[in-house]
Amino acid sequence: MFYVISSNVTPDDVASNHILEDLLNSETGFTQTEIDGHLKKSTFVETPAVQACIKLLETKSLLILTGAAGTGKSRNSLEILHQFRIKHPEYNPVKLTDLHDFTDLVPDEEKLVVLFEDIFGRTNTKFSENTDVQIIDRLHACTIKGNIKVVLTVRDTIRMSCEWILNSHTIFHVKCEVDLSSEKFKMTKTEKESLLLKYFGANNFRLLDFNDPENYNKEAILDPQITVTVNRVTLHNIVESEPLLGFPEACSLFTGNRKLTRLGLSFFKHPSKYLYEEIEKLRKNGKDSQQDRMSYVVLVYILLNEDVLDPDDIELKICFDILKSCYGISNKELPPCHIIDAANDMIGRYLIFTVMMAHTTSSIKLYLRVF
Numbered sequence: 001m002f003y004v005i006s007s008n009v010t011p012d013d014v015a016s017n018h019i020l021e022d023l024l025n026s027e028t029g030f031t032q033t034e035i036d037g038h039l040k041k042s043t044f045v046e047t048p049a050v051q052a053c054i055k056l057l058e059t060k061s062l063l064i065l066t067g068a069a070g071t072g073k074s075r076n077s078l079e080i081l082h083q084f085r086i087k088h089p090e091y092n093p094v095k096l097t098d099l100h101d102f103t104d105l106v107p108d109e110e111k112l113v114v115l116f117e118d119i120f121g122r123t124n125t126k127f128s129e130n131t132d133v134q135i136i137d138r139l140h141a142c143t144i145k146g147n148i149k150v151v152l153t154v155r156d157t158i159r160m161s162c163e164w165i166l167n168s169h170t171i172f173h174v175k176c177e178v179d180l181s182s183e184k185f186k187m188t189k190t191e192k193e194s195l196l197l198k199y200f201g202a203n204n205f206r207l208l209d210f211n212d213p214e215n216y217n218k219e220a221i222l223d224p225q226i227t228v229t230v231n232r233v234t235l236h237n238i239v240e241s242e243p244l245l246g247f248p249e250a251c252s253l254f255t256g257n258r259k260l261t262r263l264g265l266s267f268f269k270h271p272s273k274y275l276y277e278e279i280e281k282l283r284k285n286g287k288d289s290q291q292d293r294m295s296y297v298v299l300v301y302i303l304l305n306e307d308v309l310d311p312d313d314i315e316l317k318i319c320f321d322i323l324k325s326c327y328g329i330s331n332k333e334l335p336p337c338h339i340i341d342a343a344n345d346m347i348g349r350y351l352i353f354t355v356m357m358a359h360t361t362s363s364i365k366l367y368l369r370v371f
Contacts, residue, residue, distance in 0.1 A: 031095040038078040049185040061143035067180030070246020113149040140171035203255040241268040294342040
């Protein structure tokens with residue numbers, strides 16, 4: 001049930017209430033689809049952070065989940081929604097990526113646990129004191145009423161730069177935080193090994209005994225039909241590493257992109273370096289290869305567009321400018337389908353596919369995974 005703030009209830013108001021209810025049902029449905037996808041992957045290892053977050057949510061109305069990029073905030077937050085719903089079935093999970101999306105959902109009696117992912121931005125702090133503070137106040141009122149639980153994910157670099165926001169608004173004065181990068185909650189070696197083995201199972205990898213000959217560095221494994229073999233010595237060395245990229249993200253890329261697989265332990269020690277080299281090679285190959293050129297243009301476009309590609313809202317002028325700047329090509333006839341095809345080809349290598357709703361319209365978006 002929803003209400004619309006109005007002095008006189010009209011048929012239009014009733015219709016608006018139904019629209020809002022449909023929006024909430026859609027958001028909840030998309031969120032459940034994403035949770036189901038997270039569970040289906042079978043590449044998640046639960047750490048004590050999950051139960052700590054659930055326990056805090058049971059007594060508090062606001063939880064901030066923070067940590068370095070690649071430490072598993074997105075997967076952990078979906079797991080938290082899943083398990084919280086099991087323990088408290090009266091709460092429906094809803095994931096939003098913009099504060100303004102909350103203005104479309106004004107619950108009256110509905111109980112929600114709302115996940116705001118990267119609410120203050122992914123690379124730069126994104127918060128407007130003039131407009132966003134009103135939404136924060138509205139959110140605060142809902143949490144006081146007791147029918148809304150809120151989970152915010154915030155990258156540690158953004159967390160430091162938005163300290164003033166957390167200190168200046170009442171809703172954050174009673175917050176509780178869990179830092180996935182902290183000594184208390186960072187992954188143990190046992191958890192890291194378990195996670196890597198799950199990714200092995202999902203990506204046609206096989207673990208060998210100590211010092212058995214392995215093929216992970218052979219060119220033949222570029223064929224996805226070939227089973228990649230890694231022995232326990234290599235596994236141990238990988239688990240001992242502390243990649244700047246974040247161990248969960250590094251595992252995903254290492255097993256999902258076989259060019260990176262061939263780098264072995266070196267990738268975990270210097271993942272950003274090798275990703276940069278691979279993408280730089282993509283740029284250079286784009287001088288002669290139309291496919292590589294389009295892939296590079298799409299990656300740059302996504303970086304310039306808050307890490308998101310919305311197939312329904314592609315700004316072709318920006319793509320033209322990238323082509324002109326990088327390759328000196330003046331192309332004014334670039335069908336959006338070529339951009340979408342190039343993005344689809346990079347899913348699993350550089351991009352993550354996510355279904356979500358944006359404001360009042362349903363859209364499919366592609367999220368840049370990592371650089």
